[in-house]
Amino acid sequence: xxxxxxxxGGSVQAGGSLRPSCTVSGYxxxxxxxxxxxxxxxKAREGVASIESDGSTIYAESVKGRFTISxxxxxxxxxxxxxxxxxxxxxxxxxxxxxxxxxxxxATGDFGHTGQGTQVxxx
Numbered sequence: 001x002x003x004x005x006x007x008x009g010g011s012v013q014a015g016g017s018l019r020p021s022c023t024v025s026g027y028x029x030x031x032x033x034x035x036x037x038x039x040x041x042x043k044a045r046e047g048v049a050s051i052e053s054d055g056s057t058i059y060a061e062s063v064k065g066r067f068t069i070s071x072x073x074x075x076x077x078x079x080x081x082x083x084x085x086x087x088x089x090x091x092x093x094x095x096x097x098x099x100x101x102x103x104x105x106x107a108t109g110d111f112g113h114t115g116q117g118t119q120v121x122x123x
Contacts, residue, residue, distance in 0.1 A: 051069045
């Protein structure tokens with residue numbers, strides 16, 4: 001069974017950086033797309049970034065140029081480097097893995113495999 005465990009969230013001042021990670025255990029097909037989405041209290045879920053099996057990436061406009069998604073294939077870890085953070089980045093961040101990317105999950109509500117989330121607070 002596939003398990004995703006996020007870590008590395010926390011509190012940071014505006015302008016600062018965090019790098020949450022997502023450790024994946026179990027079999028994840030090499031063709032899977034992986035990504036991050038977030039949800040703040042009282043707000044809808046928002047796709048943040050995705051990375052496909054060929055390494056191509058897509059970012060939400062709100063984070064483009066500030067966030068970088070990457071993965072360590074050998075260690076099965078997904079990262080989200082978050083720089084120049086803003087208060088509006090505050091949310092619970094979740095990683096996901098599926099045949100379809102996080103953007104499809106935002107539209108359908110089906111994200112495939114997801115973790116329990118890691119909280120990010122920017123003040």
